[in-house]
Amino acid sequence: MTALQAWLDTPSVTIVAVGALVGVAATLLGTFLVLRRESMLSDAISHSVLLGIVGAYLLTGTLDTPLHVVGAALAGLATVVLTDLLVRSRRVKQDAAIGLVFPALFAAAVLLINVYARDVHLDADAVLLGEIAFAWLDVVRVGELEVARSLLTMLVVTAVNLAFVTLLYKELKLSTFDPALAVALGLRPGLIGLALLSLLSVTAVGAFDAVGAILFVAFVIVPPTAAYLLTDRLWRMLAYGSAIAVASSVIGYRVAVALDVSIGGSMASVTGAFLFLALAFGPRHGLIARALRRRAPQPPPAAAGAGTAAVPTAAREGVDTRTPAPALITTGGGR
Amino acid sequence: MDIIALLGDFTVRSVALGAALVGLVAGALGSFALLRRQSLLGDTLSHAALPGIALGFLVSGSRSLTPILAGALISGALAALLVLLLTRTTRIKDDAALGVSLSLFFAVGTVLLTYAQRQVGAAQAGLDAFLFGQAAAVLPADLTLIGGVGVAALLALALLWKEFKAVTFDADFARSLGLPVLALEALLTLLIAVAVVIGLQLVGVILMVALIVAPAAAARQWTRRLEGMVALAAAFGALAGVAGALVSASARGLATGPVIVLAASALVLASLIAAPERGLAWQAARSWARRRALGSHRVLVDLLRLGQDHRDPAYASEQGMLDTYFGGPTGHVLRRLRRRGLVERVEHMPEEGAHWVLTPAGRSQARELQAPFGGRPERDEGATR
Numbered sequence: 125m126t127a128l129q130a131w132l133d134t135p136s137v138t139i140v141a142v143g144a145l146v147g148v149a150a151t152l153l154g155t156f157l158v159l160r161r162e163s164m165l166s167d168a169i170s171h172s173v174l175l176g177i178v179g180a181y182l183l184t185g186t187l188d189t190p191l192h193v194v195g196a197a198l199a200g201l202a203t204v205v206l207t208d209l210l211v212r213s214r215r216v217k218q219d220a221a222i223g224l225v226f227p228a229l230f231a232a233a234v235l236l237i238n239v240y241a242r243d244v245h246l247d248a249d250a251v252l253l254g255e256i257a258f259a260w261l262d263v264v265r266v267g268e269l270e271v272a273r274s275l276l277t278m279l280v281v282t283a284v285n286l287a288f289v290t291l292l293y294k295e296l297k298l299s300t301f302d303p304a305l306a307v308a309l310g311l312r313p314g315l316i317g318l319a320l321l322s323l324l325s326v327t328a329v330g331a332f333d334a335v336g337a338i339l340f341v342a343f344v345i346v347p348p349t350a351a352y353l354l355t356d357r358l359w360r361m362l363a364y365g366s367a368i369a370v371a372s373s374v375i376g377y378r379v380a381v382a383l384d385v386s387i388g389g390s391m392a393s394v395t396g397a398f399l400f401l402a403l404a405f406g407p408r409h410g411l412i413a414r415a416l417r418r419r420a421p422q423p424p425p426a427a428a429g430a431g432t433a434a435v436p437t438a439a440r441e442g443v444d445t446r447t448p449a450p451a452l453i454t455t456g457g458g459r
Numbered sequence: 460m461d462i463i464a465l466l467g468d469f470t471v472r473s474v475a476l477g478a479a480l481v482g483l484v485a486g487a488l489g490s491f492a493l494l495r496r497q498s499l500l501g502d503t504l505s506h507a508a509l510p511g512i513a514l515g516f517l518v519s520g521s522r523s524l525t526p527i528l529a530g531a532l533i534s535g536a537l538a539a540l541l542v543l544l545l546t547r548t549t550r551i552k553d554d555a556a557l558g559v560s561l562s563l564f565f566a567v568g569t570v571l572l573t574y575a576q577r578q579v580g581a582a583q584a585g586l587d588a589f590l591f592g593q594a595a596a597v598l599p600a601d602l603t604l605i606g607g608v609g610v611a612a613l614l615a616l617a618l619l620w621k622e623f624k625a626v627t628f629d630a631d632f633a634r635s636l637g638l639p640v641l642a643l644e645a646l647l648t649l650l651i652a653v654a655v656v657i658g659l660q661l662v663g664v665i666l667m668v669a670l671i672v673a674p675a676a677a678a679r680q681w682t683r684r685l686e687g688m689v690a691l692a693a694a695f696g697a698l699a700g701v702a703g704a705l706v707s708a709s710a711r712g713l714a715t716g717p718v719i720v721l722a723a724s725a726l727v728l729a730s731l732i733a734a735p736e737r738g739l740a741w742q743a744a745r746s747w748a749r750r751r752a753l754g755s756h757r758v759l760v761d762l763l764r765l766g767q768d769h770r771d772p773a774y775a776s777e778q779g780m781l782d783t784y785f786g787g788p789t790g791h792v793l794r795r796l797r798r799r800g801l802v803e804r805v806e807h808m809p810e811e812g813a814h815w816v817l818t819p820a821g822r823s824q825a826r827e828l829q830a831p832f833g834g835r836p837e838r839d840e841g842a843t844r
Contacts, residue, residue, distance in 0.1 A: 158552075158554075158555045161552050161554045161555075162554065163552075163554040163555045163557070163558040164499050164502070164554050164557060164558055166558065167502065167558060167561060167562075171665070210731075213731070213739065215679075215680060215731055215737060215739075216676050216679070217493075217496055217498075219496050219497070219498040219499045220493055220496075220498040220672050220675075220676050222498070222499060223498040223499055223501065223502060223668050223669065223671070223672035223673075224669070224672055224673055224676055224724065224727055227665075227666050227668055227669030227672075227673075227720050227724070228669070228720065228721065228724040230665065230666065230717075230720075231666055231669070231716070231717035231718075231720035231721050231724070232717070232721065234591060234714055234716075234717040235713060235714070235717045235718065235721070238712050238713050238714055238717075239712075239713070336569075338506065338561075338562060338565045338566075338665075339562065339565070339566055339569065341558060341561065341562040341565075342562035342563060342565075342566050344558075345555055345558035345559055345562060346558075346559055346562060346563065348555075349551055349555045349558075349559055352550070352551065352555075353549060353550075353551070380570075383570075383574065384573075384574075384577060385570045385571075385573040385574050385577075386569045386570050386572070386573040388566075388569065389566045389567070389568070389569030389570040389572075389573065390566075390570055391566075392562060392563070392565075392566030392569075393563065393566045393567050393570055395563075395566075396559075396563040396566065396567075399559065399563075403545075403549060409549060409550055411548065411549075
């Protein structure tokens with residue numbers, strides 16, 4: 125117990141652990157977002173969540189309530205629903221709808237802070253950029269242990285996300301790759317998508333303290349994108365992405381300490397380094413592998429078209445063939 | 460302070476002028492971004508300006524705007540290039556490519572920003588203003604620069620108008636004309652980046668995307684022609700800019716960028732509702748009128764066919780029966796038709812309620828309505844079927 129407490133008392137351990145948890149929690153959800161071609165919704169949500177936080181603050185007068193999470197989830201959902209409404213009115217296209225909704229909500233939040241919340245510890249800069257460096261100062265007691273509050277929050281959030289992804293793995297997979305089939309089988313891909321985005325909003329709030337809104341977007345999009353270049357299988361994409369997120373936290377922290385710069389920014393930058401590594405050295409989709417393949421003579425039924433090899437791979441690994449082969453390339457259809 | 464007094468103030472006037480110009484350029488070039496479905500590229504470009512701002516500041520060692528804007532433009536262009544590289548050479552889709560580029564450039568930007576803050580100490584205060592924009596931080600020399608660059612961008616747009624139009628609406632056609640499509644697309648993206656960059660000081664990196672998308676989206680509702688759309692978007696952008704600058708100057712502590720964005724969003728909402736033809740209110744009114752006309756037509760034809768089926772052109776139809784045919788109460792429809800002189804109410808048997816007959820005008824209109832659906836010829840009326 126005392127050894128664990130000593131470990132928890134080490135600031136660097138807390139900081140790296142919080143960063144890694146943010147990374148894993150974000151990657152678990154981000155993988156599906158990237159595959160559904162809705163990556164930019166994470167950018168929109170991470171901005172408009174601020175309105176939920178400000179709203180909860182104005183209602184309760186304090187920043188330490190669970191209402192926070194509710195407000196954030198509502199604001200995130202509002203972003204999605206409003207975007208959807210605009211697209212359905214067929215007056216603007218989806219990209220423009222996203223670009224219209226979240227700046228409006230975010231601008232409203234910033235002005236509310238300007239007007240009503242001048243003197244509290246809720247400034248937009250902090251929300252945008254985060255301050256993971258002080259994560260270890262704010263502790264809560266759990267039994268006999270003193271745990272940093274953000275570490276505890278992110279532990280819970282990561283556990284919830286992990287449970288969501290493992291329990292609804294089949295449903296998520298199907299509604300991501302073949303929404304039409306999902307509907308035909310009686311699933312509700314739209315509902316699953318909304319649940320995904322609500323969890324993303326909640327995760328964003330948890331991540332605010334740590335890395336800030338926009339760097340959170342890096343953790344949502346970049347590790348899954350790097351993993352997407354490394355594998356064609358969904359569970360591997362989740363695993364590789366999470367590993368990249370954890371490694372980025374560790375390395376990013378070291379770099380930030382060495383250069384004395386923003387820790388969150390440094391962690392997010394390192395995810396980019398992993399992306400470029402994957403881009404260069406990815407086994408099938410990497411630039412080098414592709415250049416080599418182009419030079420080498422092709423065996424006739426070769427898997428030159430990316431993804432066509434997914435079915436034999438599935439068969440080789442004895443995957444339950446009743447589920448559709450997860451050729452990641454097939455559909456990107458959203459809700 | 461009221462608006463008139465504000466306009467007398469030199470600083471406020473020049474800031475309003477700057478904001479108008481920024482909105483004008485952003486609206487005009489944003490129209491192309493919107494039509495090319497590159498709205499979110501504006502988001503990436505504006506976030507990606509952050510490392511350039513920090514670098515420009517670090518390299519020049521001062522807060523003068525020229526190196527900062529140059530840095531922002533270069534990093535924006537690099538971000539756009541990264542998006543292009545990722546989507547063209549890998550299987551990464553464009554949404555992920557935009558997100559990757561946005562978040563990575565912003566991450567590097569925050570790293571550089573903290574580095575710059577440590578290097579130069581207190582002077583960095585000015586750099587934070589670039590996050591949300593601060594009209595108060597704008598100097599007259601900055602306005603000259605913003606104005607000069609903005610006018611140059613508009614001039615380029617005017618000179619290459621036909622080429623940009625062709626590339627935007629039909630790239631294949633443009634290629635068949637022998638136009639350098641890729642170069643034109645790159646130039647257009649660069650001009651959009653210029654529009655983003657000159658707004659950074661007033662609107663900030665986070666919200667600049669709104670000034671690219673919102674005026675164009677609002678203008679799109681009012682017109683189908685590119686010329687009109689660009690002109691209107693420029694006007695909307697200028698309007699939002701001026702409104703934002705004045706409101707934020709009149710109330711203490713309001714950041715300029717968010718006010719400008721909310722003004723532009725209000726314009727979008729108003730346009731979505733009220734714009735002729737495309738507006739939602741217009742459409743609702745149109746479909747209401749159509750439903751109304753359809754109701755009248757159905758009741759007229761029902762009356763005619765009841766007469767035909769009873770071999771009696773003057774057959775008095777019971778209102779309850781008309782309700783049954785109609786599938787709901789017809790009272791308001793019949794009263795409307797009577798006002799137009801197409802039906803008449805007749806007393807049949809008092810205990811049986813209201814009865815209605817067609818007037819001659821009503822009968823001829825009902826026959827016209829019936830004709831396309833195989834209406835019976837005139838002479839058959841009243842005869843055996």
